[in-house]
Amino acid sequence: MSERCAVIGIGQTVAKSKREDVSIAGLVREAVVMAVEDAGLTFADIDAVVVGKAPDMFEGVMMPELYLAGALGAVGKPMMRVHTAGSVGGSTAIVASHLVASGIHDRVLTVAFEKQSDSDAMWALSVPQPFSSPLLAGAGGYFAPIIRAYMHRSGAPRDVGMKVAVKDRLHALKNPYAHLHLPDISLQMVEDSIMLWDPLHYLESCPSSDGAAAMVIGSERAAAQAETDTGRRPAWIHGMAMRSEPTMFAGRDQVNPQAGRDCAADLYRQAGISDPRADFDMAEVYVPFSWYEPMWLENLGFCAEGDGWKLTEAGATSLIDGGDIPWNCSGGVLSSNPIGASGMLRFLETALQIRGEAGEHQVPDARRALGQAYGGGSQFFSMWVVAVDKP
Amino acid sequence: MxxxxxxxxxxxxxxxxxxxxxxxxxxxxxxxxxxxxxxxxxxxxxxxxxxxxxxxxxxxxxxxxxxxxxxxxxxxxxxxxxxxxxxxxxxxxxxxxxxxxxxxxxxxxxxxxxxxxxxxxxxxxxLSEILALQLDPYYMAPLWPDPCSLAALQAQALIDTGRASEADFAAVAARARRSALGNPKAQLAYDRSPEELLREDYEVAPLRRHALPPxxxxxxxxxxxxxxxxxxxxxxxAFITGIDHRVETHALGARDLTRSASTTLAGQKAGVGKAGVDVAELHAPFAHQELILVDALGLADDVEVSPSGGALAANPIMSAGLIRIGEASTRIWSGLADRAVAHATSGPCLQQNLVCVLEGV
The missing domain is CATH 3.40.47.10 (Thiolase/Chalcone synthase)
Structure with missing residues (x-):
């Protein structure tokens, strides 16, 4: 008895290293006001609010949604707070969408944010815990050995990651909301940047950003109303899926995690996808470190295992090179990384493309798009499919 | 079936x-x-x-x-x-x-x-320091107000309305801890009279030790x-026939702390008043909050409140609300109740509240 639902409002802040001009409330307020107005609504029209962000220590505020209730227009309404590590932005959009798909609400506001400059994410990720080995190197240090395993397994040449780093930064130049605008970006520039965690150079890593993303999810009735009021078409949700697997156990494949493959399979079943590369017009996928593009190309079934790097190398994922399956036209996580919002930005960008409102980074005639986010040590996945056509 | x-x-x-x-x-x-x-x-x-x-x-x-x-x-x-x-x-x-x-x-x-x-x-x-970090990070948290002090402000405001007294708080605490004697999972259970409890010193006036959760x-x-x-x-x-939750503003000065508007609204949406209630498991960490919640939900005098002892008998943070739903359900399973209300709260001074109506057939 699942009801149709769609993205009917979109809002995001410009991502920056430090938004010293606003409080946390001021930051999220920018995104939610934009999303609500974009849907042709006021806060009085919103039935419920679903908030997502990564660990609270990234700002140093415990359960900050309580303090943000007023800024989010949530007073007197149901409000929920999701936290599923790096995948949280995607999971938050999914939880909000289920509030509509279940027939419980007509219009749900969902927002995700991170104001990394208020604290230190590297510290927050590395606090020593009893009987646990500390992750002193942060996320890049965790993922580098997995990337090396991928390179070994696939035989990918060493410059594939650098090509992703250049491609996504070239995309970012077309997105006014992106944090990093590097007009001189080149393979040489990436190679010349300092080596952080072999094989990841500084410029193959995501930035630390302040930023927020928001969407209004509407029922079929709300979508029709919004389209009439605003002239913007809804981005219909054709499928949503989440999967988790344990962090560590002998035999876990961290290069090509089962949870990611299962999540995609569930999603594609719901959305009727049989050949992802042919069936999608674009994808926004969580690539915080360059090499995760070829790895997720394989994990998401866009090619056979071991072939992901070949797509990247051939320019198949580049909007600028006219690739057949452009990935991360917004510049992706490599260009903007307000961690809690990074997953929602992936989902939001797919909706923007489906509405044909992505401006300079618009994929011509994008009719169906994939949004993906992952988190933790790549054991949490959230994904959705949005399309122009009603499901 | x-x-x-x-x-x-x-x-x-x-x-x-x-x-x-x-x-x-x-x-x-x-x-x-x-x-x-x-x-x-x-x-x-x-x-x-x-x-x-x-x-x-x-x-x-x-x-x-x-x-x-x-x-x-x-x-x-x-x-x-x-x-x-x-x-x-x-x-x-x-x-x-x-x-x-x-x-x-x-x-x-x-x-x-x-x-x-x-x-x-x-x-x-x-926990007092940790929960202070849950407050507005710019205007409240730097003052490090602990949850007991904030609850005491709420309790004093309630006394000032004339709707409750310190003796009422003691009566709630005495009943809750006596009920907890029948709950093998309870942490704090005793059989002491309200008069005896009122002889305790204040922790934060007007709250004495008995009015605080463990x-x-x-x-x-x-x-x-x-x-x-x-x-x-x-x-x-125990079928969930109604469930709803609502949040209020974080700003304590902008709320009537002696009422729980979000609980009332959630209770209405969940249909609490549609029929009689046999038992209510309320997540009231502080004794005076039970009085506010009973009032907000419009529970009749004959409703058995928190027979498990509630959060005054055990207050495992992040679980005490879920446990209320579990405890209310056990009453339905056993046939002791046909219609139960469970409640959960979050945030300072009952900022956010969830109400769940459970019914057996």
Missing amino acids: SGFPALTSGHRPVGVVSFAQHDNVRRDGEHNDVEMLLPVIAEVFGNVGITKDDVGFICSGSTDYLVGGPFSFVGALDAVGVWPPRAESHVEMDGAWALYEAWVLLQEGEIDSALVYSFGRSSPGN LTDGCAAIVLAAGDRAYELCERP
Whole structure:
């Protein structure tokens, strides 16, 4: 008895290293006001609010949604707070969408944010815990050995990651909301940047950003109303899926995690996808470190295992090179990384493309798009499919 | 099979069919969160003869600040063992809201059952300092107001209205701890008269020690099942006929602290007043908050309030709300009640509240 639902409002802040001009409330307020107005609504029209962000220590505020209730227009309404590590932005959009798909609400506001400059994410990720080995190197240090395993397994040449780093930064130049605008970006520039965690150079890593993303999810009735009021078409949700697997156990494949493959399979079943590369017009996928593009190309079934790097190398994922399956036209996580919002930005960008409102980074005639986010040590996945056509 | 009750919320009957909770203790220094959860998860599945592979969704509630590290829910998932990978989610909220998320998903009809759990220990840190970090980071948190002081402001405001007195707080505490004598999981239970309790010194005036909750380590789990599946797993499921939650502004000065407008609204949406209530399990960590909640929900004088002893008998942070739903459900299963209300709260001075109506057929 699942009801149709769609993205009917979109809002995001410009991502920056430090938004010293606003409080946390001021930051999220920018995104939610934009999303609500974009849907042709006021806060009085919103039935419920679903908030997502990564660990609270990234700002140093415990359960900050309580303090943000007023800024989010949530007073007197149901409000929920999701936290599923790096995948949280995607999971938050999914939880909000289920509030509509279940027939419980007509219009749900969902927002995700991170104001990394208020604290230190590297510290927050590395606090020593009893009987646990500390992750002193942060996320890049965790993922580098997995990337090396991928390179070994696939035989990918060493410059594939650098090509992703250049491609996504070239995309970012077309997105006014992106944090990093590097007009001189080149393979040489990436190679010349300092080596952080072999094989990841500084410029193959995501930035630390302040930023927020928001969407209004509407029922079929709300979508029709919004389209009439605003002239913007809804981005219909054709499928949503989440999967988790344990962090560590002998035999876990961290290069090509089962949870990611299962999540995609569930999603594609719901959305009727049989050949992802042919069936999608674009994808926004969580690539915080360059090499995760070829790895997720394989994990998401866009090619056979071991072939992901070949797509990247051939320019198949580049909007600028006219690739057949452009990935991360917004510049992706490599260009903007307000961690809690990074997953929602992936989902939001797919909706923007489906509405044909992505401006300079618009994929011509994008009719169906994939949004993906992952988190933790790549054991949490959230994904959705949005399309122009009603499901 | 005995049919299903009429629903106020949702369109698919979903019942609580199993509940387990850890012993509530002041300090469990020997186990981490995973080790505390393991026996509870085993019990909640064992009660109804299923395994993790039989549920369609898993949702948990916890907060990172209790352990002082990021992603505390990540490790906790090992208590379930999500291999092969499972559909799973987590809220940085009391487990009662994790139950709400699972209930929403069950409404859609793709899955028939879900596991909900929550955990949190007060002992690893100083809870008063930790909860101060839950406040507005610019104007409130720098003053480090502790939860007892904020609750005392609320209690004093209630006294000032003339609707309650310190003796009323003592009566609530005496009844709760006496009820807790019948609850083997309770942490703080005693049989003392309100007069005796009133001879205690103030902790933070007008709250004496008896009006405060204990500091508790604990965790809990619930299995939800929808439609016929509920009857396959439980003879008399506690069906959720109404569930709703609402939040108020964080700014204490902008709220009437002596009323709980969000509880009243959630209670109305959940249909509390549509029929008589036999029992109410209220998440009132401070004694005076029970008075505010009873008033907000419009509960009649004959409603049995928190027979488990409530949060005054054990207050495992992030689980105390979920436990209220579990405790209310046990009354339905046993036939002691036909219609029960469970309540969960979050935030300073009852900022956010969830109300759940449970009915047996």
